[in-house]
Amino acid sequence: AQTVTQSQPEMSVQEAETVTLSCTYDTSESDYYLFWYKQPPSRQMILVIRQEAYKQQNATENRFSVNFQKAAKSFSLKISDSQLGDAAMYFCAYRSVNDMRFGAGTRLTVKP
Amino acid sequence: EADIYQTPRYLVIGTGKKITLECSQTMGHDKMYWYQQDPGMELHLIHYSYGVNSTEKGDLSSESTVSRIRTEHFPLTLESARPSHTSQYLCASRPGGAEGYTFGSGTRLTVV
Numbered sequence: 001a002q003t004v005t006q007s008q009p010e011m012s013v014q015e016a017e018t019v020t021l022s023c024t025y026d027t028s029e030s031d032y033y034l035f036w037y038k039q040p041p042s043r044q045m046i047l048v049i050r051q052e053a054y055k056q057q058n059a060t061e062n063r064f065s066v067n068f069q070k071a072a073k074s075f076s077l078k079i080s081d082s083q084l085g086d087a088a089m090y091f092c093a094y095r096s097v098n099d100m101r102f103g104a105g106t107r108l109t110v111k112p
Numbered sequence: 113e114a115d116i117y118q119t120p121r122y123l124v125i126g127t128g129k130k131i132t133l134e135c136s137q138t139m140g141h142d143k144m145y146w147y148q149q150d151p152g153m154e155l156h157l158i159h160y161s162y163g164v165n166s167t168e169k170g171d172l173s174s175e176s177t178v179s180r181i182r183t184e185h186f187p188l189t190l191e192s193a194r195p196s197h198t199s200q201y202l203c204a205s206r207p208g209g210a211e212g213y214t215f216g217s218g219t220r221l222t223v224v
Contacts, residue, residue: 035212045202045215052210089152093212099145099170100213104154 023092118216135203
């Protein structure tokens with residue numbers, strides 16, 4: 001079964017600085033999708049960024065970018081120019097044909 | 113602007129009561145999911161559906177049941193609520209292909 005591991009339960013970043021959240025996964029499949037979701041306190045879970053495994057180019061969405069290393073099964077999220085509104089739980093997720101598997105989450109704190 | 117709606121947003125009920133958590137989506141997605149999540153913790157899949165009249169149990173053993181009579185509607189029912197059911201319940205849906213989930217705002221359930 002596929003597993004998703006987020007080894008950093010908590011991370012902290014200074015406003016305007018850059019932070020990287022780690023994610024590794026285990027799979028024997030070659031075709032799959034990877035996602036990062038953001039869950040602010042008491043608010044809706046929203047999709048931050050998506051990566052298709054067959055694409056070598058790393059996905060980018062404004063201040064958010066990923067470092068996708070398929071051979072290493074690594075999918076880290078980089079947040080540049082961190083803002084106070086980036087404070088949230090971040091979940092890494094893996095999906096193949098079947099359902100999504102989520103990591104345990106990383107709580108990001110942004111210090112003013 | 114949410115295209116997937118969960119009601120109620122918060123619910124406090126007594127032990128032994130029967131409750132139904134509602135989830136509806138307006139996007140025409142075939143695939144719908146229910147997750148249980150303690151605040152700030154990982155998500156656990158409890159039920160999913162790939163279409164009308166199709167329902168399956170997820171990874172987490174649950175005493176709840178679901179139905180899928182219409183594409184847009186995927187309610188979750190607890191026949192006899194217990195304090196151990198106290199948690200947040202998240203509904204999600206997705207289309208086929210590379211798209212990720214769209215999540216509802218969740219129902220925070222407290223059983224006293």
